[in-house]
Amino acid sequence: ELKVEQNPLFLSMQEGKNYTIYCNYSTTSDRLYWYRQDPGKSLESLFVLLSNGAVKQEGRLMASLDTKARLSTLHITAAVHDLSATYFCAVDRPGSARQLTFGSGTQLTVLP
Amino acid sequence: DVKVTQSSRYLVKRTGEKVFLECVQDMDHENMFWYRQDPGLGLRLIYFSYDVKMKEKGDIPEGYSVSREKKERFSLILESASTNQTSMYLCASRFRGGYTFGSGTRLTVV
Numbered sequence: 001e002l003k004v005e006q007n008p009l010f011l012s013m014q015e016g017k018n019y020t021i022y023c024n025y026s027t028t029s030d031r032l033y034w035y036r037q038d039p040g041k042s043l044e045s046l047f048v049l050l051s052n053g054a055v056k057q058e059g060r061l062m063a064s065l066d067t068k069a070r071l072s073t074l075h076i077t078a079a080v081h082d083l084s085a086t087y088f089c090a091v092d093r094p095g096s097a098r099q100l101t102f103g104s105g106t107q108l109t110v111l112p
Numbered sequence: 113d114v115k116v117t118q119s120s121r122y123l124v125k126r127t128g129e130k131v132f133l134e135c136v137q138d139m140d141h142e143n144m145f146w147y148r149q150d151p152g153l154g155l156r157l158i159y160f161s162y163d164v165k166m167k168e169k170g171d172i173p174e175g176y177s178v179s180r181e182k183k184e185r186f187s188l189i190l191e192s193a194s195t196n197q198t199s200m201y202l203c204a205s206r207f208r209g210g211y212t213f214g215s216g217t218r219l220t221v222v
Contacts (some may be wrong), residue, residue, distance in 0.1 A: 009152070033210060042202065043155075043213040088154060099145055099170065100204075100211065102154040 002027050004091050006103030013079050014111050021074040021106045023089035031092040032072045033100065034063050036085045043088065046074075079110045115139075116205050118214035125221050131190040133217050135203030143206035144186040146170075146178065148199045149216075155202060161186055193221045 003026040013019050023032070031050055035043040047056045049065035049072060056063050060083065062075045072089055086107045090100040119134040137144065143162050147155040147170075157170030159178040167178050175197060179187045190197055198221045203214040 004154075006154075040218075042215045045210055045212075048210050090155075098143070098206065099157050099160050100155075101157075102147075104152060104154040 002029070002091060002093050002101045004089060004101050004103040006089055006106055008106060009104060010107050010109075012109045012111060013076075015080055016078050018078065019076050021076075021087055021089075021108075023072040023074070023103055025070050025072075025091045025101075027094075028067075028070075029091040029093070030067075031098075032065050033090045033092075034072070034074055035088045035090065037088065037105070038085050046087075076108075079108075081110050081112060084108055084110045116203055116212050116214040118201075118203050118217050120217050121215065123217060123219045125190075125193050125219065127194060127221055129190075129193045129221075131193050131219065131221075133188040133190075133201055133203075133219070135186045135188070135214055136184050137186075137205040137212070138184065139205070139207065140183060141205045141207055142183070144180070145204040145206070145211075146176075146186070146188045147202045147204065148172070149202055150199055158188065158201075190219075193219075195221050197221050 005024045034046040047063040052067040054065045060077045065072045086105045088105045090102045092098045116137045125131050145160040146158045149155045156172050161167045161180040177189045201217045204211045
């Protein structure tokens with residue numbers, strides 16, 4: 001059974017600081033996703049990581065994937081208040097429908 | 113852009129009622145999914161469908177059923193709503209590049 005563990009679950013950080021969210025998964029998968037969710041809203045796709053060593057960056061967010069370690073990281077650089085949201089990682093399950101298994105989410109609050 | 117539309121944003125239903133949550137996608141995708149989201153638990157898969165009239169149970173199917181009579185529409189049915197089904201329900205459609213999620217239905221069962 002595929003399990004996805006995300007940590008930390010809660011993160012308060014000051015504006016301008018850097019931090020990393022970690023996502024570990026238990027079995028082999030060839031796709032890892034990062035999503036952002038604002039309160040009361042749906043999920044917004046941030047990154048899709050397809051291969052070992054993949055790195056993608058968008059603004060102050062950078063995601064990487066190490067398939068051998070079954071680990072993905074979402075690094076936040078010089079945080080700003082607008083980044084406050086809940087971040088989820090999710091992994092494709094093997095099989096034709098490839099349904100997603102999600103981590104529990106990291107609730108990020110960026111303080112002034 | 114793919115659009116996934118959930119018909120209701122908020123619903124309040126009584127215990128024991130039969131509840132229908134509707135989801136429509138506009139891009140002819142084969143795979144559609146229903147998740148529920150609860151604080152601290154992330155999103156958990158209820159049911160999914162990989163074609164018309166084809167469905168499979170996810171991780172937490174108890175108390176739910178689904179219907180997919182047309183490719184664009186995937187319905188989640190709560191046969192007899194209970195208070196522990198109070199949650200946010202998210203529908204998703206899969207395409208080659210990933211998934212698109214609907215805006216969610218917040219269901220309260222009283």
